[in-house]
Amino acid sequence: MNFDFSEDQRLLQKTARDYLAEHAPLSLCREVLESDQRYASSLWKGAAELGWLGAAIPEEYGGAGFGHLELALIAEEVGRALAPIPFSSTVYLASEALQLAGTDAQKKTWLERISAGQAIAAMALTEGPGQDDVESVSARIEKGALHGVKQPVVDGDVADFAIVAARADTGMTLVLVDLGGAGVERESLESIDPSRSVARLRFDGAPAEVLGSEGGGEALAAKVLDRAAVLLAFEQLGAADRAFEITKDFTMNRYAFGRPIASFQALKHRLADLWCDVELARSNCYWGAWALENDEQDLEIAGCASRLAATSAFDLATVEMIQMHGGVGYTWEYDCHLFYRRAVFLAAQLGSAARWRDRLVTRLDARAA
Amino acid sequence: MDFNDTPQEAAFRAEARAWLDANAERLAPGETKRNALAESRLSDDEIAQAKAWQKKKAEAGWACITWPREYGGRGATPIENMLWQQEEANYRTPPNIFSIGIGMCGPTILAHGTPEQKEKWIPKLVSGEEVWCQLFSEPSAGSDLAGLRSSAVRDGDDWIINGQKIWTTGAQFCDWGVIVVRHDPGVAKHAGLTYFVVDMHDPGVEIRPITQINGGQGFNEVFFTDVRIPDAWRLDEIGNGWRVSLTTLMNERASIGAGGGESMVDELVQFAREAKRGDQRLIDDPAVRQRIADYYVRFKGVEFTGHRVKTALSRGALPGPEASLGKLVGAALMQDIAAFGMELQGTSGALMGEAPWQNSYLGIPGLRIAGGTDEVLRNIIAERVLGLPPEVRLDKQIAFKDVPSGPPSK
Numbered sequence: 001m002n003f004d005f006s007e008d009q010r011l012l013q014k015t016a017r018d019y020l021a022e023h024a025p026l027s028l029c030r031e032v033l034e035s036d037q038r039y040a041s042s043l044w045k046g047a048a049e050l051g052w053l054g055a056a057i058p059e060e061y062g063g064a065g066f067g068h069l070e071l072a073l074i075a076e077e078v079g080r081a082l083a084p085i086p087f088s089s090t091v092y093l094a095s096e097a098l099q100l101a102g103t104d105a106q107k108k109t110w111l112e113r114i115s116a117g118q119a120i121a122a123m124a125l126t127e128g129p130g131q132d133d134v135e136s137v138s139a140r141i142e143k144g145a146l147h148g149v150k151q152p153v154v155d156g157d158v159a160d161f162a163i164v165a166a167r168a169d170t171g172m173t174l175v176l177v178d179l180g181g182a183g184v185e186r187e188s189l190e191s192i193d194p195s196r197s198v199a200r201l202r203f204d205g206a207p208a209e210v211l212g213s214e215g216g217g218e219a220l221a222a223k224v225l226d227r228a229a230v231l232l233a234f235e236q237l238g239a240a241d242r243a244f245e246i247t248k249d250f251t252m253n254r255y256a257f258g259r260p261i262a263s264f265q266a267l268k269h270r271l272a273d274l275w276c277d278v279e280l281a282r283s284n285c286y287w288g289a290w291a292l293e294n295d296e297q298d299l300e301i302a303g304c305a306s307r308l309a310a311t312s313a314f315d316l317a318t319v320e321m322i323q324m325h326g327g328v329g330y331t332w333e334y335d336c337h338l339f340y341r342r343a344v345f346l347a348a349q350l351g352s353a354a355r356w357r358d359r360l361v362t363r364l365d366a367r368a369a
Numbered sequence: 370m371d372f373n374d375t376p377q378e379a380a381f382r383a384e385a386r387a388w389l390d391a392n393a394e395r396l397a398p399g400e401t402k403r404n405a406l407a408e409s410r411l412s413d414d415e416i417a418q419a420k421a422w423q424k425k426k427a428e429a430g431w432a433c434i435t436w437p438r439e440y441g442g443r444g445a446t447p448i449e450n451m452l453w454q455q456e457e458a459n460y461r462t463p464p465n466i467f468s469i470g471i472g473m474c475g476p477t478i479l480a481h482g483t484p485e486q487k488e489k490w491i492p493k494l495v496s497g498e499e500v501w502c503q504l505f506s507e508p509s510a511g512s513d514l515a516g517l518r519s520s521a522v523r524d525g526d527d528w529i530i531n532g533q534k535i536w537t538t539g540a541q542f543c544d545w546g547v548i549v550v551r552h553d554p555g556v557a558k559h560a561g562l563t564y565f566v567v568d569m570h571d572p573g574v575e576i577r578p579i580t581q582i583n584g585g586q587g588f589n590e591v592f593f594t595d596v597r598i599p600d601a602w603r604l605d606e607i608g609n610g611w612r613v614s615l616t617t618l619m620n621e622r623a624s625i626g627a628g629g630g631e632s633m634v635d636e637l638v639q640f641a642r643e644a645k646r647g648d649q650r651l652i653d654d655p656a657v658r659q660r661i662a663d664y665y666v667r668f669k670g671v672e673f674t675g676h677r678v679k680t681a682l683s684r685g686a687l688p689g690p691e692a693s694l695g696k697l698v699g700a701a702l703m704q705d706i707a708a709f710g711m712e713l714q715g716t717s718g719a720l721m722g723e724a725p726w727q728n729s730y731l732g733i734p735g736l737r738i739a740g741g742t743d744e745v746l747r748n749i750i751a752e753r754v755l756g757l758p759p760e761v762r763l764d765k766q767i768a769f770k771d772v773p774s775g776p777p778s779k
Binding site: 287357 | 370371372373374375378448635638639642652655658659661662663665666667669670671672673674676677679680683691694697698744746747748750751752754755756757758759760761
């Protein structure tokens with residue numbers, strides 16, 4: 001039994017953690033959140049230089065060629081730092097979609113640029129409230145021209161290209177669109193977590209090329225989401241772990257009634273429960289990482305499980321974070337709200353927990369048949 | 370990252386399996402072993418079979434595999450112990466009435482006993498000739514174990530034991546017990562305890578079964594009336610009883626397995642696929658689906674946390690307080706799943722039926738209490754894993770006799 005990462009992988013993780021501790025303190029997240037910046041470009045550059053953007057991209061396309069276990073650990077650290085960069089859209093979604101279904105030319109064009117930090121990408125599936133992924137797409141792709149409105153698109157206002165869900169005559173299709181080209185209009189939307197940006201994209205005849213097969217968009221989107229679910233779960237895990245640590249330290253140092261508030265069982269037991277939830281998420285995430293690297297069939301289940309466990313752990317961690325901090329936890333000045341916002345943002349990014357639960361049970365049902 | 374045995378582990382597993390193949394029958398597919406010890410009074414036949422199986426294991430060196438070789442063990446690591454238990458679980462073997470003796474009493478004697486004491490007790494424990502139990506809890510000392518009140522009074526070279534113990538598994542067929550008692554109520558709580566071995570056949574020992582809410586009778590109350598034991602049966606120094614008890618309890622943690630319930634979620638999915646409300650399968654009801662998903666994810670979290678603990682064992686670590694998570698989360702989760710299963714059964718949920726949930730539901734409350742209540746486990750996690758400050762204590766610095774044991778009298 002070796003259900004853990006290797007020493008080399010842990011070393012890579014530690015390097016990432018150290019780098020982010022120096023270059024992405026929480027003040028960086030706050031700086032983006034409080035300003036008009038859409039992301040921290042210096043950190044993005046650093047991530048490219050360290051090979052994180054191409055961590056799981058093969059060397060022939062300019063990547064570092066590590067693998068998904070390594071990428072998962074980097075994701076955990078990106079999450080822990082609340083790094084304000086378009087990492088998830090570019091790396092877990094677009095890059096994975098290209099690797100799954102891109103032609104050699106598409107991979108050459110975009111994967112190399114992603115690895116080098118020269119292209120940011122976005123994934124545009126939904127079009128409005130109540131939608132989680134591709135269930136109600138009305139955007140259309142006809143003769144290589146894309147029409148429709150996509151929202152909310154994470155990092156859509158800073159991305160160089162997007163992978164967009166649209167209807168073709170043959171059915172739902174994923175298409176690649178250069179967002180710098182004609183027929184594209186973008187508008188930044190107000191994000192609940194302004195350290196991460198969101199946009200509305202309007203396409204009016206924008207040139208687009210099919211990714212994968214025409215009509216095969218639904219199956220491809222599902223596969224991409226399963227893979228991104230695990231990686232984003234690691235981000236949520238890292239952030240939950242950090243929120244927990246900060247909260248624990250606060251309760252140890254905050255005195256009331258003549259003793260540290262961490263000595264009251266009303267808090268001790270909740271901290272113990274929260275620790276359990278974070279550890280359960282960690283275990284599910286490790287399973288997801290293993291499946292991502294080794295077993296596509298298990299990934300259908302493990303991806304959902306990682307995503308759900310990490311979403312609920314991060315959610316609980318941030319709610320408890322504010323509550324256990326008391327009054328100061330509710331101030332703009334303290335960092336609790338950075339975590340609280342990020343938890344909501346990441347929970348929404350790949351579709352709601354309710355949708356992931358439903359997806360999981362559909363697959364359990366099918367497997368039991 | 371993989372789920373496979375290391376080459377060393379695989380070799381050990383193969384060796385264990387070969388011996389088991391030669392000496393026991395494999396369970397048939399779908400056949401499960403009942404945890405007879407926890408649920409019922411064993412017959413004389415079953416006890417004789419259990420002793421014979423232990424003797425067989427002892428002769429081949431499989432009786433107490435983590436112990437040193439000089440005491441009949443094979444110096445196995447904790448991970449090898451787990452592999453052995455995994456393998457033995459696949460065979461039709463008698464109820465294990467030696468788990469407390471081998472897992473807790475023996476290691477305590479090895480750690481704190483004199484050469485004479487080891488010589489007297491260890492060989493017959495290993496060979497299965499004598500069975501051991503643990504006498505710690507009392508009616509007024511459960512989670513607060515050090516608050517125990519059974520007394521030992523010195524009388525020449527002997528001690529006279531009086532008092533009551535409770536929740537003693539297997540007391541009715543045991544030959545010896547380890548017992549912690551209070552030799553001095555005039556000193557602070559933990560300092561007044563001393564640890565002994567007691568003869569369970571002494572006429573002053575009375576054993577009464579406890580009937581659990583599920584009707585099972587795995588436990589006993591044990592009453593001690595003027596039971597005289599020689600000072601030579603004392604383990605470690607007078608007043609060191611608490612320290613010796615911690616050795617026993619540490620070994621309890623090491624010997625508690627992963628626990629059952631592996632199939633509960635699968636059974637839930639299966640039932641929801643088969644049962645219908647009108648034309649609709651229950652699993653197609655969104656409310657049912659959401660609940661199943663949550664239970665499944667939590668369940669997998671416990672399972673894979675177990676894999677992480679095993680990985681640590683595999684690397685040579687001892688099971689730490691982190692392992693408390695499995696029981697804390699797992700037991701409550703099983704109770705939730707059982708409750709939901711019964712809910713899915715509609716009005717039939719009130720019947721003791723073929724589905725496992727009713728029996729589980731009646732048994733699980735015990736799991737949430739035995740071996741550390743949920744609340745104690747939360748304290749253990751908070752203090753030992755997370756390093757949070759200990760409880761403010763009102764009972765530690767004063768003589769035990771002055772510690773309040775009830776509301777003040779008016």
